[in-house]
Amino acid sequence: MRFSHAVRRDPAVDAWFTALTDPHRVMVRGWLDVMRACGDDVRELMHDGCPTACVRDAAFAYVNAFKAHASVGFFQGVALADPAGLLEGAGKRMRHVKLRPGLALDEAALDALVRSAYRDMRQRLAGESEVGMAKSLKDSGAADVSASQKIDARIAELGDWRGETLAKLRAIIRKAIPDVEETWKWRGVPVWESNGIVTTGETYKEVVKLTFAKGAALDDPKRLFNSSLEGNVRRAIDIREGETIDEKALIALVRAAAALNAAKPAKKTRAG
Numbered sequence: 001m002r003f004s005h006a007v008r009r010d011p012a013v014d015a016w017f018t019a020l021t022d023p024h025r026v027m028v029r030g031w032l033d034v035m036r037a038c039g040d041d042v043r044e045l046m047h048d049g050c051p052t053a054c055v056r057d058a059a060f061a062y063v064n065a066f067k068a069h070a071s072v073g074f075f076q077g078v079a080l081a082d083p084a085g086l087l088e089g090a091g092k093r094m095r096h097v098k099l100r101p102g103l104a105l106d107e108a109a110l111d112a113l114v115r116s117a118y119r120d121m122r123q124r125l126a127g128e129s130e131v132g133m134a135k136s137l138k139d140s141g142a143a144d145v146s147a148s149q150k151i152d153a154r155i156a157e158l159g160d161w162r163g164e165t166l167a168k169l170r171a172i173i174r175k176a177i178p179d180v181e182e183t184w185k186w187r188g189v190p191v192w193e194s195n196g197i198v199t200t201g202e203t204y205k206e207v208v209k210l211t212f213a214k215g216a217a218l219d220d221p222k223r224l225f226n227s228s229l230e231g232n233v234r235r236a237i238d239i240r241e242g243e244t245i246d247e248k249a250l251i252a253l254v255r256a257a258a259a260l261n262a263a264k265p266a267k268k269t270r271a272g
Helices: 011-019 024-036 106-140 147-158 163-178 248-262
Strands: 041-045 050-054 058-065 070-074 095-099 181-185 189-193 195-204 205-213 235-240
Touching: 011 024, 011 041, 011 070, 011 095, 024 041, 024 050, 024 058, 024 070, 024 106, 050 106, 058 106, 147 163, 147 189, 147 195, 147 235, 163 189, 163 195, 163 205, 163 248, 181 195
Parallel strands: none
Antiparallel strands: 041 050, 050 058, 058 070, 070 095, 181 189, 189 195, 195 205, 205 235
16 A cells, blocks of 8 residues: 655654553554654554554554554565464455453564564565666667566565565675676576576575576585485575575585586596
């Protein structure tokens, strides 16, 4: 949801809190303050009768109060990691956390949800900008959209944990090889090259996959490779939602792959 009239501080929001009776005022005021403190780009307004927090004009969370409970809600709650199991609701996108007087609440977990919702919305807005940039280049008649711009657009297009994971992996690869060449092959696969293909970045429904072109020839002491293990040449790393990867080990693996590409084969000598 987009609200062009959201402002830094909305007097109507403060008036809503003034009209509340305890304990609801205490329960939800603190959580709106957490939303406000997420960043300088947070704006607010009253929407559908309750205080709503936005990243610029895009709503990411709200607070509300009812007769028996209060709630903290998230407009893209279905996309948020919720290890503590606080989120409720069965809608297509929105989720909420109920706050009940006298009942214990995992405040650290709810705080993490609020901040995660803020970061998620910022990433969505950044993705819109990247997709818009790529579309603008195409619409303007530019002869070529660079591979890097296509990868930007792919990350933005995914718009979920897969896009976030691909972006993190891309950053690690660039950190490992600052002058790595980004290419775009096979009708839509991001590829990173250094004297040849180092790795590709494919996205599927359940995994983000890094496939190393010469992975079978690389030492993998941390056992990052967990896919395509039966092949004689390639090896792959499958990353699933919620999984993390050993950045230090991946950097070493990427550098080793680049070094293998750069190594010249030994010259053959004539017998006799």
